Amino acid sequence: MSTAIMVVVVMTGIGIVFGFVLALTDKKFAMEVNPLIELVEDELPKGQCGGCGYAGCRAYAEAVVLDKDVPPNLCVPGKEAVATAVAKLTGKAAAKVEQKYAHVRCAGNLDNAARKYKYEGIKDCVAANLLQNGPKECQYGCIGLGTCVNNCPFGALTLGDNGLPIVNTKKCTGCGKCESVCPKNVITLLPTKAHVCVECNSHDKGAAVRKACKVGCLGCGLCARNCEYGAIKVENALAVVDTHVCIEKCSEATCLAKCPTKAIQSIIGDLGIETKTKQEIAANVSKN
Template identity: 40%
Template sequence: MDPQAVLASVAVLGGVGLTFGTLIAVANRKLYVWEDPRIDEITDILPGANCGACGFAGCRAFAEAAIDGEVAPAGCTVMGEAELEDVATMLGVAAGEADKVVARLLCAGGTDVAPRKALYDGIESCGAAVAVSGGGKACAWGCIGLADCAVECTFDAIRMNDVDLPVVDTEKCTACNDCVEACPLDLFVLLPMDHKLIVQCKNLLDGDAATDVCAVACNACGRCAQDAPEVVTMSDGLAVVNYDRIDLADPSAAARCPTGAIRWVEGAQRFEVELTAAGSLTG
């Protein structure tokens, strides 16, 4: 092998490498964008769940927003108190307060009150059951009870009760939206806990037709709308709460509901069915 050819090759490659290295160094200097080092520090303190409950795309996006003053540290619903104080101290701001938001189920029709019209024998999944048989329940709007929401919950905040309804642990729930996305019937919504008036039904049938398929269905009697017209209206045979005016609501809005479809909920939702002195069902 010709030594001069080898040296020439080395020289050429070295020159190319030096040229590109110089160009990269110049580009790095010219195109450099400064990034606040606190972003990485705060991101490391955050839980790393990237659940989106804060309203941002992930923990890093939340850290950037917190540094820019767009959100208080308390906007992260997953952090513990110690971590919350660490972030607040690092930013030199108050930790702030955030209204507790949790997942609420818009159905109280468990197996004790909502009969099945068909037996589903397949993959243990609400989505699969709905795709194959519409879910198998007589109420086409009711919870299927195969626990897709509980399986998907990142924070183990949902358990299935004895009548195959998902119960949300409000202490564990971070409003991460997993259950909302998992439910094929869109039965979960995220609500602040101080929004206590909830219609636990999405059945669009009226009167006996509704209660024939679920004893705790809204039967479109309209009593709640009569008692709280500033907050509740009737639409397509179903009571609808106007949460823009929820501050005007009180327990009287649900007091005369004959089926317990509309409830005043303190804390976690309860789905046990009881018979009131007036003969109405509550749950």
């Protein structure tokens, strides 16, 4: 019995000594935390999306407070309100933040896009892409297994019944997380004031596009020739819209009229909401 008591006493003594040593060490080597970091972090949305280029909100808060060269407007989800608040706290000037939202550059759904094979593996686009560039005939098209959906920190993406992700523009913050995880680079960020968008990501020639997808961009250039402001160019067999020129100069989207596959579509400026769903685009093509 006395041995057991002795063991307890010794262990307790050792614990007290080690605790005292750790307390002294902590006090000696403690680093003073700038209280401004906590204030800045409280202003951030805590999505941990990495859209700012840093590993989470805490890392950005530390950087913007401690580094004079880090601007206060890097929090994309927080938009202008957060940029203004951070600028006020840090005493820095905040440039205006352009609001953006995620846009899926593919209308090739289960009905209008050809498949090479039936995929029955892991429900992950990155994994499926390792097998012959995915199940779609178009090597540039959305694989549709929801990797972007699963990685959206704000719940702004859902996977539609047609095999394509749907963006909830009211929830989308434009953080770019979905863009970074897509193995096909199908997702891009569009300004919320954009007038038109290209519903395709293919760089194949027209004949190959027609074989793989009914609604793909053929790279024919008719949209570019019908844009009087030069806001559209065909680059590597794909129509590309300069959204800033389009927003500043165009009031009537004449480029839409001649597109043979309806691959270029109108959207409602300031809202970032597509006027037509992918199903409606497919229906329009089938009528023509």
